[in-house]
Amino acid sequence: MLRAALERLRQKRRTVAFPDGAPNLPDRLRGLPVIDAGKCPPDCLAAPACAAACPVGAMRPGLGLGGTPLVDLGKCLFCTDCMAACPAGAITFGRDYRLAVRKREHLHFRGEALRLAEALEKRTRKLFGRSLKLRQVSAGGCNACEADLNVLTTIVFDLGRFGIDFVASPRHADGLMITGPVPENMREALIKCYEATPDPKIVIASGACAISGGPFAGLPESHDGADAVVPVDLYIPGCPPHPITALDGMLRLLGRIKKD
Amino acid sequence: MQPDLTMRNGESIPAHLIPVLDFESLRTFLVGEMRGGGRLAALFGLPPSPGTGGAVRLLAVVARDGAGILRPVVSEACDRYPALTPDLPQAHLFERELSEQFGVTPVGHPRLKPVRYHAPGTLNPAAPAAPRPLPADTDFFRVEGDEVHEVAVGPIHAGVIEPGHFRFQCHGETVFHLEIALGFQHRGIEASLEGGLLGPLAAGGQGFGRIPHFMATAAGDTTIGHTLAWCRIMESLSGTTVPERAGLFRLIALELERLANHTGDLGALAGDVAYLPTMSFCGRLRGDFLNMTALLCGNRFGRGLVVPGGVAFDADPARLAELRGRFESTFRDVEGAADLLFETPSVRARFEHTGEITRETATALGLVGPAARACGIARDVRVDHPFGAYRRLAARAASWPSGDVYARAFVRRQEIRESARLIRAALDLLSGLPGGDIRHGDAASWPRPLAPESLAVSLVEGWRGEICHVALTDEDGRVMRYKMVDPSFHNWEGLAMALRGRAISDFPLCNKSFNLSYCGHDL
Incomplete structure (x- = not known):
């Protein structure tokens, strides 16, 4: 007992300052992509090398600012294949970790400011704003998304201080946190879990798989994401999303972070 | 013959x-x-x-x-x-x-039923047509009797964890038999790897297309392990030698993956026996190891770090010093957290003699990794079939004979120390090597032509045990069959045996002591 207390004193308090302070992120973090239209070779824009290199077809030529490709952040695996393919060095991945949005089309990133997640509507926010219990369902998730959601409950992020918690049954839950592309073998279980969650409820899709199928998009076993099966209220991009990205998204949904 | x-x-x-x-x-x-x-x-x-x-x-x-x-x-x-x-x-x-x-x-197979519950015969165009089963819809082994009851758990479990179905035959608290039905995580990775290097994967991208992403997500907590196994297949079939510096980074990445997961497992085991100090410490420390991987490549799971021919990220002396500093501080805290766990009598009482499997059972089932080493079988790919930098920095295999939860925890503890020794040695060697030489050829030189009509086998000791990848190429040098065996494929049956004759209330602790992959099994 005394040893445990001494060890606790030695290891000190470790909870992050976020959201009051800035998050501590790795300098090589691959966050929001930045395309410098000024560097894009004009003859490249019609059939950009970056779009051709994307393994999941996340880039659509010509639909972004200045004729640059649009990046679908719901498909993006943040793998930097596009960056490597660009002959002009026009693409970089920045350190902006704020990526979560309310609607699927808001992930179609054109190079303008992202329309970050707005808070829940008044009634649901009143219900969930200070206590949100989520049932996590892994539907084909590879355990990276799951692990980095689990980490939110550790002393580092201390999800409980925001009134958010993961619970053991959909009957106890205010909503679902879904990871994975939803393989055929999990489709029915996911629907049943959704139906077992009492109304009103919210659904969060975390990670490229749960948003678009990720690397499994289009494979015969994949349903290409949660919103093929249930309605989704919050999309958190990434492969997997950094825990701070997920936390930022949830706090925005609850109206706890308002600034852009 | x-x-x-x-x-x-x-x-x-x-x-x-x-x-x-x-x-x-x-x-x-x-x-x-x-x-x-x-x-x-x-x-x-x-x-x-x-x-x-x-x-x-x-x-x-x-x-x-x-x-x-x-x-x-x-x-x-x-x-x-x-x-x-x-x-x-x-x-x-x-x-x-x-x-x-x-x-x-x-x-005459004693338990011939589906493994993943996908459409039968997916890899054989000539297979007889058969209807697709529903997941876990099978005739479970049943014990009959007035006082026998059946407990069904899953596919969705109580924690933040992957899905699977467990069926217990119980007499009171005692488990006569546990049958594990998986397949809920089946995404069809193996079928997607058929038909050549670029075949169906050319749906998007160039080069290796989605293959590196399938490797990284086969079991996402083993991103480095599976990616490394695949890279070594590509290197073997293309006759590529990996630069020494890259080999050392690969070793560091693989050991950081082991450290993160073993530390997390010790914390989770502590949590399951309600010893909260170590649970709290290890939850944080696990993330600190992931952050060290992110220090190298920007991603906590090492996505994109290991690539065919070497690694994609170098580290200058300042970054290596930062890594060393963080490592030493985190390792000291892990030692403190682990000491508390193993010195607490109530923890040891819960760990000892719980979920025992014998060495004979482990050998017969072909268990691998910490689960095997906890039965006194000191098999470890890093020692028995050394590869890459492990040929220079000889690893030592941990082992403990008791076959119970204690042994599976204590083997992890030993391995944490061994990983620390290897990482320190690798960092020492790195500081004496010139920077920059981290990949054989540039990115554009991959994919390379592969030797036609050849067989390549690559074993890697992931944190759960042996990862085995096998590739066969056809006369044009295309991969005509690619087989991945995750360590969990060998070990799930070990968990079922550990429960036999045990109390069902010991299941969470036993399950945690194996901590197997659902998606790595289901692919």
Whole structure:
């Protein structure tokens, strides 16, 4: 007992300052992509090398600012294949970790400011704003998304201080946190879990798989994401999303972070 | 005929050299190898080659750990054959998988039912048509009797964890039998790897397309392990040598992955016996190791770090010093957290004699990784079949004989220390090497032509145990069969055996002590 207390004193308090302070992120973090239209070779824009290199077809030529490709952040695996393919060095991945949005089309990133997640509507926010219990369902998730959601409950992020918690049954839950592309073998279980969650409820899709199928998009076993099966209220991009990205998204949904 | 062809981990050989046995000779060979200390690293079907009448062949890879050699053999066509499992329990799940993927029938298999519950015969165009089963819809083994009851758990579990279905036959608290039905995580990775390097994957991207992402997400907590196994196959078949500096980064990445997961497991085990200090410390410390991987490549799971030919990220002396500093501080805290755990009598009382499996059971099932080493079987790919930088920095295998939760926890503790030793040694060596030489050829030089009609086998000791990848190329150098065996594939049956005759309330603790991968099994 005394040893445990001494060890606790030695290891000190470790909870992050976020959201009051800035998050501590790795300098090589691959966050929001930045395309410098000024560097894009004009003859490249019609059939950009970056779009051709994307393994999941996340880039659509010509639909972004200045004729640059649009990046679908719901498909993006943040793998930097596009960056490597660009002959002009026009693409970089920045350190902006704020990526979560309310609607699927808001992930179609054109190079303008992202329309970050707005808070829940008044009634649901009143219900969930200070206590949100989520049932996590892994539907084909590879355990990276799951692990980095689990980490939110550790002393580092201390999800409980925001009134958010993961619970053991959909009957106890205010909503679902879904990871994975939803393989055929999990489709029915996911629907049943959704139906077992009492109304009103919210659904969060975390990670490229749960948003678009990720690397499994289009494979015969994949349903290409949660919103093929249930309605989704919050999309958190990434492969997997950094825990701070997920936390930022949830706090925005609850109206706890308002600034852009 | 007694085949005598041997190969080493990471080697590739011309396919025509693989001994071809008739089926009974294969059985005799495999049974003899197992008696002699061999182990079934992989056993799988090969699609019928066009124009041969549509029969499936079998490829087995036997690992002789003591001698550090691998022995591949192929058997003749076998659409119906007397099952190997009655003589060879290690073949149990492999034969079920073979039957499910290729539509062949191992006659006399004691538990012939689906493994992943996908459409039958997906890897064999000539397979007889059969309806797709519903997931976990099977005739579970049942114990009958007035006082016997059945407990069904899953697919969705109580924690933030992957799905699977567990069916317990209980008498009061005592578990007579546990049957584990998986497949809910099946995403069809193996089928997507068929048809060549670029075949169906050319749906998007260039180069390797989605293949690196399939490797990274086969079991996402083992991103480095599976990616490394695949890269070594590509390097072997293209005759590529990895620069020394890259090899050291690979070792560091693989050991950081082991440290993160072992530390997390110690914390989770502490949580399951309600010892909260170590649970709290380790939850944080696990993330600190992930952050060290992110310091190297920007991603906490090492996505994109290991690439064919080497690694994609270098580290200058300042970054290496930062890594060393963080590592030493985190490691000291892990030691403190682990000391508390193992010195607490109430923890030891819960860990000891819980979920015991015998060394004989572990050997018969072919368990790998910490689960095997916790039964006193000191098998470790890093030691028995060393690869890359492990050939220079010899690893030592942990081992503990008691086969219980305590042993599985204590082996992890030993391995944390060994990983620390290896990382320190690798960092020392890195500081004496010039920067920059981290990949053989630039990114544009990949994919490279692969040796035609060849077999390559790559073993990597992931944190859960042996990861085995096997590739066969056709006459044009395209990959015609790519087999991945996650350590969990060998070990799930070990968990079922650990519960036999135990209290059902011990299940969470036993499950945590194995901490197996659902998606790595389901692929």
